[in-house]
Amino acid sequence: MTRTYEDDLSEFAPGPNPPELSTKVPFAMTDTNFVPKERYYSREFFELEKEHLWPHTWQMAARLEEIPCPGDFVEYEIVGNSILVIRQHDGSVKALHNACRHRATQLAKGCGTLLGGQIVCPFHGWRWNLDGTSSFVFIESAFDAESMKSDDLQLRECQVEVWAGMVWINFDQNAQPLKEALSPVADILDSIAVGNMRVKWWKQVILNANWKITQEAFLEGYHVMQTHPQLAGGSGDVEMGALQAQATEYTAFRNGHGRFQSGAGLGELPMSGDDFIEFNRLLAEGQDAMALEQDVKIFEGIRNKVGVDNPNFAEEALKALYDYAYGAGIPMAEASENLRLWGGEIFIFPNYFMLPMYGNSLCYRMRPYMDDPEKCLFDVWSLTTYPLGQEPGRAELLGIFDKEDIEHWGLIPRQDFSNIERQQQGLHSVGFEHHRLSPQFEKTILNLHQELDRRIAAGR
Ligand code: FES
Ligand SMILES: [Fe+2]
Numbered sequence: 001m002t003r004t005y006e007d008d009l010s011e012f013a014p015g016p017n018p019p020e021l022s023t024k025v026p027f028a029m030t031d032t033n034f035v036p037k038e039r040y041y042s043r044e045f046f047e048l049e050k051e052h053l054w055p056h057t058w059q060m061a062a063r064l065e066e067i068p069c070p071g072d073f074v075e076y077e078i079v080g081n082s083i084l085v086i087r088q089h090d091g092s093v094k095a096l097h098n099a100c101r102h103r104a105t106q107l108a109k110g111c112g113t114l115l116g117g118q119i120v121c122p123f124h125g126w127r128w129n130l131d132g133t134s135s136f137v138f139i140e141s142a143f144d145a146e147s148m149k150s151d152d153l154q155l156r157e158c159q160v161e162v163w164a165g166m167v168w169i170n171f172d173q174n175a176q177p178l179k180e181a182l183s184p185v186a187d188i189l190d191s192i193a194v195g196n197m198r199v200k201w202w203k204q205v206i207l208n209a210n211w212k213i214t215q216e217a218f219l220e221g222y223h224v225m226q227t228h229p230q231l232a233g234g235s236g237d238v239e240m241g242a243l244q245a246q247a248t249e250y251t252a253f254r255n256g257h258g259r260f261q262s263g264a265g266l267g268e269l270p271m272s273g274d275d276f277i278e279f280n281r282l283l284a285e286g287q288d289a290m291a292l293e294q295d296v297k298i299f300e301g302i303r304n305k306v307g308v309d310n311p312n313f314a315e316e317a318l319k320a321l322y323d324y325a326y327g328a329g330i331p332m333a334e335a336s337e338n339l340r341l342w343g344g345e346i347f348i349f350p351n352y353f354m355l356p357m358y359g360n361s362l363c364y365r366m367r368p369y370m371d372d373p374e375k376c377l378f379d380v381w382s383l384t385t386y387p388l389g390q391e392p393g394r395a396e397l398l399g400i401f402d403k404e405d406i407e408h409w410g411l412i413p414r415q416d417f418s419n420i421e422r423q424q425q426g427l428h429s430v431g432f433e434h435h436r437l438s439p440q441f442e443k444t445i446l447n448l449h450q451e452l453d454r455r456i457a458a459g460r
Pocket of ligand 1: 121
């Protein structure tokens, strides 16, 4: 019988981790209300993540459209390891550790195309085929035959699986299959057709903050009232903000994954036509993701026909969106209960997010940067669903932009970035001991920390 995510849900009862875990994990999660602050800057904790989390977890290493043709490659770096994700001649993808089998030189950097289908070491010119098999050793007769065995010269491989237009890698050859590890969130995302989406733009920012504290800024909507007042009616009104915050439901899944979504279908929200259009305009202008200019145009287009006082404006707006998509050949997800996720979020443990809306999605990935527990590299993608046959070509990183760069970051991300480094600094205060979590709003933060402890403990 196929497991549904309700099955997974019903069996998952978030509670405290077994107390014996804390003998194996420093600064462990011993209380479900608190997160010890050292987890965000301790070198010891960071080293345990490097040893027991990153080499054994599935990671989103690349979007497929970064490597559209055979020989295309992109480098993915994680805690001192560099991986080359390479499109093969048959269209499949391999992920190879980026270290020459002679004397360790990194074979390629950044992204590009491997000319002649060969990976060539820039130091002494050894070569490999796209699949990592050795194809040439310069004056091979000068080496002892013992050290020239072909399977030993082959570049070391990671496990690779492709799902929803993304390349997922795992260093651990014994890791559980991706779909199992991503249960139940992969199925939920499949049901809203995220696999049909393609990159509209992709940018990075480097923040002086731990990778976990950075991502926790995106795991709840509790901060919207204060951090993004324009999205909460603009006034910072506490009662309005509370109503909005309470309308969101949070779910912690097994394996550390999480979700939040609207308690009601988007079309069922009591919102005037003006408020609905304005909210979407703020999203489109404020981040150019989730709601896009094109969506706002569609909603504007029905303003007069439907009437802004019509209590069913949002429902009519979504109908108009589907009509447009149908006419334009845009493969949208079937309307279903899961469209409650539009405007919500899926968190894939340990560090990948999708925030889908209207056949678009904002996506985030956070990872440690430069072997520093207090720095992270943060990727941001805006995805959208293009008409069939009109998908854009190769996706490329637009650049790494400063967190205050108003040309490259909209108001909404700048508002989020502004608190993250202040939080990291606050952690070092002698007047602060631990984060204090709300079981209602911050349960997915608790869940990810508990899963992290289980992973670390399992490896020791
Ligand atoms: S280090 Fe690569 S060929 Fe020598
Ligand atoms: Fe935010």
